[in-house]
Amino acid sequence: MEGKIEFSDIQGLIVRGYNELPASCFLLLKITDAVKAREWLNVLSKEITGGTTKPSERAVHLAFTYPGLARLGMDEPALKTFAREFREGMDTEHRKRALGDLGASDPVNWQWGGPENEEVHMLLMLYYANERMLEDDYIVRLSRLNGVQLVQRIDSDLSLLEKRKEHFGFQDGISQPVIKGFKKQTEPELMVEPGEFILGYQNEYKKLPESPYVSGSENARELLPELKVGNTYDFGKNGTYLVFRQISQDVLKFWKFMEDATKDMEGTAEEKRVWLASKMMGRWPSGAPLVKCPFRDDPAYSDDNSFEFHFADREGLKCPIGAHVRRTNPRNSQGPTPKYADRVNKRHKILRRGRPYGPYIESSDPKVIASHPDLSKDRGLLFMCFNTSINRQFEFIQDTWINNSKFEGLYNDPDPIAGNPLGRCKAETGTFTVQAEPVRTSVKGVPSFTTVIGGAYFFMPGLNAIRYLASIR
Amino acid sequence: MITHGALTVYTKIKPGMVEQLREKLYEITTPPNHIETNPIIPFINITSIHFARFVILEEAKDLKGEIIPAALVFSSNYDKPLEHHLEELVRIAGAGLEEIYQYCEGFEKGNNLITYLKEHKMPCAAFYKGSPHRSVEHIRREAQLREDIADFIDKELKRDKTIRPRALREKIVRYVQENPKYSWIDEKEDPSFLWKIGFFCSKVLCGMVLIPVAFVAAILAAIPLRIKESRDVPEEYTLEQEKILRLVNEEDKIVQNQLTHLVDIKPGWLRLITLKFVLFVIHLLALYVYNKGRLGFIPSIHFARWVIIDNGRRLLFFSNFDGSWESYLGDFVDKAAEGLTSVWSNTVGFPKAKFLMFAGAKDEQKFKIWTRAHQLPTQVWYSAYKLLSVQNIQNNSAIRKGLTRKMSDKQISEWLKRF
Numbered sequence: 001m002e003g004k005i006e007f008s009d010i011q012g013l014i015v016r017g018y019n020e021l022p023a024s025c026f027l028l029l030k031i032t033d034a035v036k037a038r039e040w041l042n043v044l045s046k047e048i049t050g051g052t053t054k055p056s057e058r059a060v061h062l063a064f065t066y067p068g069l070a071r072l073g074m075d076e077p078a079l080k081t082f083a084r085e086f087r088e089g090m091d092t093e094h095r096k097r098a099l100g101d102l103g104a105s106d107p108v109n110w111q112w113g114g115p116e117n118e119e120v121h122m123l124l125m126l127y128y129a130n131e132r133m134l135e136d137d138y139i140v141r142l143s144r145l146n147g148v149q150l151v152q153r154i155d156s157d158l159s160l161l162e163k164r165k166e167h168f169g170f171q172d173g174i175s176q177p178v179i180k181g182f183k184k185q186t187e188p189e190l191m192v193e194p195g196e197f198i199l200g201y202q203n204e205y206k207k208l209p210e211s212p213y214v215s216g217s218e219n220a221r222e223l224l225p226e227l228k229v230g231n232t233y234d235f236g237k238n239g240t241y242l243v244f245r246q247i248s249q250d251v252l253k254f255w256k257f258m259e260d261a262t263k264d265m266e267g268t269a270e271e272k273r274v275w276l277a278s279k280m281m282g283r284w285p286s287g288a289p290l291v292k293c294p295f296r297d298d299p300a301y302s303d304d305n306s307f308e309f310h311f312a313d314r315e316g317l318k319c320p321i322g323a324h325v326r327r328t329n330p331r332n333s334q335g336p337t338p339k340y341a342d343r344v345n346k347r348h349k350i351l352r353r354g355r356p357y358g359p360y361i362e363s364s365d366p367k368v369i370a371s372h373p374d375l376s377k378d379r380g381l382l383f384m385c386f387n388t389s390i391n392r393q394f395e396f397i398q399d400t401w402i403n404n405s406k407f408e409g410l411y412n413d414p415d416p417i418a419g420n421p422l423g424r425c426k427a428e429t430g431t432f433t434v435q436a437e438p439v440r441t442s443v444k445g446v447p448s449f450t451t452v453i454g455g456a457y458f459f460m461p462g463l464n465a466i467r468y469l470a471s472i473r
Numbered sequence: 474m475i476t477h478g479a480l481t482v483y484t485k486i487k488p489g490m491v492e493q494l495r496e497k498l499y500e501i502t503t504p505p506n507h508i509e510t511n512p513i514i515p516f517i518n519i520t521s522i523h524f525a526r527f528v529i530l531e532e533a534k535d536l537k538g539e540i541i542p543a544a545l546v547f548s549s550n551y552d553k554p555l556e557h558h559l560e561e562l563v564r565i566a567g568a569g570l571e572e573i574y575q576y577c578e579g580f581e582k583g584n585n586l587i588t589y590l591k592e593h594k595m596p597c598a599a600f601y602k603g604s605p606h607r608s609v610e611h612i613r614r615e616a617q618l619r620e621d622i623a624d625f626i627d628k629e630l631k632r633d634k635t636i637r638p639r640a641l642r643e644k645i646v647r648y649v650q651e652n653p654k655y656s657w658i659d660e661k662e663d664p665s666f667l668w669k670i671g672f673f674c675s676k677v678l679c680g681m682v683l684i685p686v687a688f689v690a691a692i693l694a695a696i697p698l699r700i701k702e703s704r705d706v707p708e709e710y711t712l713e714q715e716k717i718l719r720l721v722n723e724e725d726k727i728v729q730n731q732l733t734h735l736v737d738i739k740p741g742w743l744r745l746i747t748l749k750f751v752l753f754v755i756h757l758l759a760l761y762v763y764n765k766g767r768l769g770f771i772p773s774i775h776f777a778r779w780v781i782i783d784n785g786r787r788l789l790f791f792s793n794f795d796g797s798w799e800s801y802l803g804d805f806v807d808k809a810a811e812g813l814t815s816v817w818s819n820t821v822g823f824p825k826a827k828f829l830m831f832a833g834a835k836d837e838q839k840f841k842i843w844t845r846a847h848q849l850p851t852q853v854w855y856s857a858y859k860l861l862s863v864q865n866i867q868n869n870s871a872i873r874k875g876l877t878r879k880m881s882d883k884q885i886s887e888w889l890k891r892f
Contacts, residue, residue, distance in 0.1 A: 084717065094718075097725040098797065205806075205837045264631070315890060336770040336808070344807045391799055392837075399725070400800040406728060409864040424728045425860055438638035439626055439889045 007051035021127035022158035036147025042470035063458035068121030100403040100420035171287030200237035211236030238462030245455035282325030294318035309333035316435035350385035494576040513569035598752035615869035708822035727859035
């Protein structure tokens with residue numbers, strides 16, 4: 001099972017995040033005519049960027065929702081072999097509770113992907129070196145859509161924001177899993193098996209992840225790897241599940257809360273605001289981790305990801321127990337031993353490929369933000385991640401770590417950055433506990449600063465699997 | 474001293490009455506009724522119950538094809554003694570229980586309920602409790618106490634940010650002592666010193682007997698078990714969407730979740746004896762070793778029990794735990810796979826085990842599918858403290874205990890971290 005990763009069959013977005021292609025747009029598509037759509041797909045399939053080459057001008061990627069695969073003509077027995085989460089979709093009644101999509105984030109209020117919105121079948125992801133190339137190519141692409149209709153276009157231009165900042169002003173995307181068999185290497189015990197992110201390879205339980213399969217036809221035989229069970233072919237090989245959520249960030253609400261909550265403390269207003277926000281994040285705006293820089297920001301540590309919690313900060317005196325980076329990646333803190341905790345932690349990783357959207361307001365001062373001409377425009381994160389088990393990876397992180405007010409013995413503390421307190425404790429607001437000596441500071445009334453406004457689960461097939469889809473008769 | 478009991482009442486349902494019974498149970502939780510306050514069984518008023526559930530076991534066939542009639546199981550995790558629990562149950566919910574048990578064999582309205590419930594009581598093969606020696610009332614009161622002290626601390630900090638730990642603690646202690654609302658904190662629910670000595674002796678004795686017995690049993694059973702294991706054919710399950718939805722639609726509504734799980738025990742006396750022995754060992758471990766809020770390394774289980782039913786043909790498992798099904802099962806696989814495999818490898822369809830306790834549950838995907846395949850919908854489920862995790866309960870108790878104890882500076886600083 002230690003098979004070499006077939007980079008040439010894997011969509012390149014799994015391998016790289018395309019920082020050098022800052023202009024991007026995401027097209028939500030609907031299939032109106034399956035026959036024509038397959039012809040269109042057949043043409044497009046030759047353009048999709050594989051994992052071997054690093055593109056300098058353009059990258060094209062494609063993923064499908066469950067209704068999309070059905071509409072394209074995949075048969076019932078094959079459809080049944082996909083993961084339950086993917087088949088049910090992101091907006092079911094019970095999943096709302098697990099994901100914290102409650103209140104303002106309820107899928108009925110979504111702009112796309114919800115029960116009130118038009119059905120989405122495919123996601124076409126386009127990345128370019130600059131905005132002009134994007135617009136030029138977009139016009140051509142739109143005219144070539146055949147049997148396929150545009151539902152919505154969502155843009156993200158990385159060059160509008162300072163490199164890799166998110167809208168609250170913090171450096172993002174620093175901690176990513178280092179995958180075995182990929183170019184980047186680290187200490188072996190921290191490397192994650194490729195099967196956590198790509199189907200067809202061993203996962204962290206030393207097993208092959210469940211992969212969707214099709215029964216034999218001529219095309220399947222030609223394009224897909226044969227499985228042991230008679231006449232079935234591995235459709236999932238080199239593919240993965242893609243979680244896509246559009247998360248709106250309320251920058252004014254965020255910084256206003258920080259200002260109000262720290263009124264009684266000592267220091268300048270800016271220092272105090274940034275201090276509390278950084279405590280909530282677990283990193284300073286530069287990205288420097290609180291575990292290493294507990295008192296003030298230090299840009300020298302901005303890319304630092306080589307920290308742990310068990311030995312350096314078991315009690316959360318530097319990085320609070322409930323801080324965003326601590327609960328979305330508890331590293332070695334969850335026992336029984338730090339070494340073992342590291343191992344279990346690797347079973348709940350996601351590979352993130354998100355990008356911010358909307359205009360950036362570069363200030364933490366609520367007064368400046370309130371009078372900014374761009375304030376009325378929506379901004380936030382196009383959250384994207386890859387995983388082979390949505391249940392055990394993305395949904396687990398969302399439910400057991402982010403929205404869980406009881407995380408590691410806490411009482412009413414959902415993730416202050418990304419959590420929704422309306423979950424199991426049904427509280428309008430949460431608490432954020434800043435561990436300290438002699439006694440903690442308890443920040444009460446923390447609302448949600450983010451609202452989910454769209455989302456869906458997608459399947460991102462390998463290149464041969466896309467060719468197979470185009471060949472369905 | 475408070476100890477917890479696990480009541481399991483197993484009653485056959487009268488032929489043709491399953492649907493009426495289901496309707497009745499459904500009424501308990503269906504709006505405008507609420508699980509806590511419904512007129513049939515107003516659970517919130519029954520102060521001896523930590524967790525309770527009603528489950529219908531549908532008519533089924535055993536491995537030989539014989540029919541096992543439909544049954545109703547009522548289970549509660551209660552504060553002992555049983556007499557008091559049953560008396561309270563019948564006093565508060567007698568009429569509702571009559572409405573329910575009229576659909577069960579051997580009961581007619583007007584019969585003595587307490588006698589009936591006792592007659593149909595089943596013994597647990599193993600019972601784990603996450604917060605031993607705390608009554609429902611104390612758990613609730615301690616939660617309130619902690620909240621009040623936390624608010625008090627916030628006020629004190631506003632007044633004086635530089636307050637020293639010892640001064641802060643003294644203020645807290647005085648605040649609690651001077652408020653008659655907290656006069657209960659001196660009530661003793663913990664075991665006495667004498668009891669602890671007796672408990673320790675029984676633990677040593679038990680260890681001395683059990684370890685050699687287990688050793689011999691392992692030698693005797695290893696080869697026959699391995700032969701049987703090699704012949705086991707693990708089942709491939711395809712989960713019905715409809716069934717899964719029925720389960721997940723009830724999940725993740727409060728801090729805790731519940732699991733009801735029922736599976737056939739593999740045929741033959743060797744499997745049954747092995748299972749009984751393993752559960753007996755787990756029962757003792759839960760009693761003597763895992764009695765501080767953790768089962769193995771799992772810190773999220775309030776109560777769990779295994780009950781062997783239908784003359785050794787089926788194994789029933791009830792559990793009440795914090796957080797999601799996925800995280801609970803994940804903990805099983807990551808932190809307790811050997812223990813669980815040694816229980817459930819004696820049941821049908823379980824992922825292939827090696828030497829009773831190895832492999833099995835380590836096959837994460839198969840184990841999770843198998844668990845869902847044998848999970849049953851729970852018609853009625855009640856939690857007496859739906860906002861508290863096991864860790865919260867432990868922490869609240871430690872806060873209360875710390876109030877009346879002399880402390881060094883170091884201990885004070887540790888204690889203050891609990892808020």
